[in-house]
Amino acid sequence: MSESDELVVERRGPVLVARLNRPDARNSLNASLFRSIGAAVLEAESDPDLRVLVLTGTGDRAFCAGMDLAAFAAGEQVGVGDDPETVACNRLMAGDVAVPLVGAANAAAVGGGLELLLGCDLIVASAEARFGLPEVKRGLFPGGRGTYLPLRVPLGLALELLLTGDLIDARRAYEIGLVNAVVAPGAVLDRAVDLAERIAANGPLGVAAVKEIARLVLVDADRAAERQRHWQRKVFQSEDAKEGARAFVEKRDPVWKGR
Incomplete structure (x- = not known):
């Protein structure tokens, strides 16, 4: 502290x-x-x-x-x-x-x-x-x-x-x-x-994507759609996406890397 x-x-x-x-x-x-x-x-x-x-x-x-x-x-x-x-x-x-x-x-x-x-x-x-x-x-x-x-x-x-x-x-x-x-x-x-x-406890990349897009959609829907596409590419190809799927199959808590 x-x-x-x-x-x-x-x-x-x-x-x-x-x-x-x-x-x-x-x-x-x-x-x-x-x-x-x-x-x-x-x-x-x-x-x-x-x-x-x-x-x-x-x-x-x-x-x-x-x-x-x-x-x-x-x-x-x-x-x-x-x-x-x-x-x-x-x-x-x-x-x-x-x-x-x-x-x-x-x-x-x-x-x-x-x-x-x-x-x-x-x-x-x-x-x-x-x-x-x-x-x-x-x-x-x-x-x-x-x-x-x-x-x-x-x-x-x-x-x-x-x-x-x-x-x-x-x-x-x-x-x-x-x-x-x-x-x-x-x-x-x-x-x-x-x-x-x-x-x-959630995946940091997914959380970052949700926070940015949800805020942006209220003021600039076109920009929000652009950022949605950016985050889709980044998140779905990330190590964390693979780790989340593995953790679900293996019935354990995921270990996130933020990438």
Whole structure:
């Protein structure tokens, strides 16, 4: 386990767990925490032994309350810069990370906090969590990927959240398809890690193909079809494809090589 003042990173086999650790500030995003999240993304992408990244928060008050307004008022620029870590965290919010991401919403995810979760492929939520994009209440609008919410939930429901700035509870978030599961508050991280481990047990090439194509088909169907053909050639001719078939016949767990 590695620990900094603002982000705790723990390796659990093939799963990397990154925990936002500013509970007194509701885990809000200042520039250093933003970069630390990006560093965790880069670690997960660069280490072949890591297959999935889980993102969660410390405490029971917030997963992340969005941008640290005190830091912003003091002139700090959050998410601005071309250093690798800042770029990587911005990629996370854009859903452009090579490994699967599981969000573990231990409590409220508001503004930029919800935008972090929207960059995740799957979301597990505490029954006490709340979600929203309240920027319009402050004369602003979601400057990250919040306005891309219609990629996650039906347009009318997305617009209701975006235009009113109101928060919804975890049960409503599940009903509209924003989150994948709602669990007891103390079980959020365990459920998210279990989900991550199930993903990590699968063939890494197949997982990478599914993640890229499923995301892409929502915004560019022609490009998705092109990438589908690319991945078909790559995956079906891979060593892992042969290993998967052998393991099935021999009734054993496959040993993946990622090639």
